[in-house]
Amino acid sequence: MLDLVTIAPGATRDGAHTSLGALPSASNGLDTTVLWIGCALMFLGVLAFGYLRLTKATATSRGFYDKSILIVAAATCSYLAMALGVGSVHPVGIQTSSDLAHRILLPRYIDWSVTTPLLLLDVILFSKPLLNEGWQWDAALVVVFDVIMIVTGIVSGSINGPARWFFFWASVGAYAVVSAYVLTLFLKAGRITERLVAGKLRTLTGMLSVLWLIYPFVFALYFGSVINGTTEDIAYAILDVLAKVGFGFVLLLGPAVELVDKTPSVAPKADESARGAARGGRVGIAR
Numbered sequence: 001m002l003d004l005v006t007i008a009p010g011a012t013r014d015g016a017h018t019s020l021g022a023l024p025s026a027s028n029g030l031d032t033t034v035l036w037i038g039c040a041l042m043f044l045g046v047l048a049f050g051y052l053r054l055t056k057a058t059a060t061s062r063g064f065y066d067k068s069i070l071i072v073a074a075a076t077c078s079y080l081a082m083a084l085g086v087g088s089v090h091p092v093g094i095q096t097s098s099d100l101a102h103r104i105l106l107p108r109y110i111d112w113s114v115t116t117p118l119l120l121l122d123v124i125l126f127s128k129p130l131l132n133e134g135w136q137w138d139a140a141l142v143v144v145f146d147v148i149m150i151v152t153g154i155v156s157g158s159i160n161g162p163a164r165w166f167f168f169w170a171s172v173g174a175y176a177v178v179s180a181y182v183l184t185l186f187l188k189a190g191r192i193t194e195r196l197v198a199g200k201l202r203t204l205t206g207m208l209s210v211l212w213l214i215y216p217f218v219f220a221l222y223f224g225s226v227i228n229g230t231t232e233d234i235a236y237a238i239l240d241v242l243a244k245v246g247f248g249f250v251l252l253l254g255p256a257v258e259l260v261d262k263t264p265s266v267a268p269k270a271d272e273s274a275r276g277a278a279r280g281g282r283v284g285i286a287r
């Protein structure tokens with residue numbers, strides 16, 4: 001096995017560093033440009049959502065604006081760090097020279113570990129009229145699975161060899177749980193009596209289901225050496241902007257976000273849902 005420290009700086013086409021930011025970035029120009037564009041778009045998101053918060057937020061809808069701002073602010077920092085070449089590392093266990101071709105950009109995954117739970121909380125709280133007793137437990141579990149998805153993804157990208165694909169499938173398993181929960185909300189959105197809230201919940205959960213599904217494919221194509229690091233960066237940048245800035249606009253524009261709290265619940269009453277649970281039914285999302 002090669003000693004990582006003996007690998008010459010800039011020896012790889014993707015500019016991975018052997019320690020966090022210790023070596024000058026050797027990324028190609030397009031790579032860095034894409035990351036700077038991502039950073040600028042996320043920052044525009046901060047300004048846009050900040051403006052909407054100042055002009056539109058009410059006491060009950062403020063949380064949605066705050067989360068959207070936090071999400072794009074975290075992404076601005078992560079894209080800035082990546083554009084500056086910070087936190088780009090080689091997977092461990094390099095055995096062949098082709099293993100050197102890959103790198104993992106840690107700021108990206110740190111960003112996802114904070115922002116994907118916030119995005120999930122957005123859809124969960126937006127679906128409040130559907131939720132019955134016990135929803136907090138479900139929400140916590142979904143967030144735990146989401147964090148497991150990202151952490152196993154980091155491990156997968158950080159090791160060469162067959163263990164990579166073990167962790168990849170573990171991550172996909174955790175993703176499947178998250179996705180199943182979001183799809184349930186998508187399918188039940190039509191029950192919500194306020195048309196605007198129902199329609200927006202369907203768009204948000206639909207968007208989330210489709211966009212999030214593409215991430216594992218990009219990951220597998222990159223680590224399977226089908227696409228290079230620049231293509232990977234471009235794909236993630238497009239997805240990230242749609243999943244954060246696009247999603248935020250869909251959520252915050254229009255009156256729906258102010259209506260969620262006033263929309264009557266369609267979940268069974270506490271005693272009904274307890275009887276349902278006793279019969280083996282679920283609590284959490286209205287049956």
Ligand code: RET
Nearest residue numbers: 153171172175212215216219240243244
């Ligand atoms: C990884 C590793 C491989 C397996 C799976 C993954 C899923 C990633 C997802 C990321 C979503 C990111 C978002 C970012 C925000 O804008 C980690 C690539 C399943 C679903 C929405």
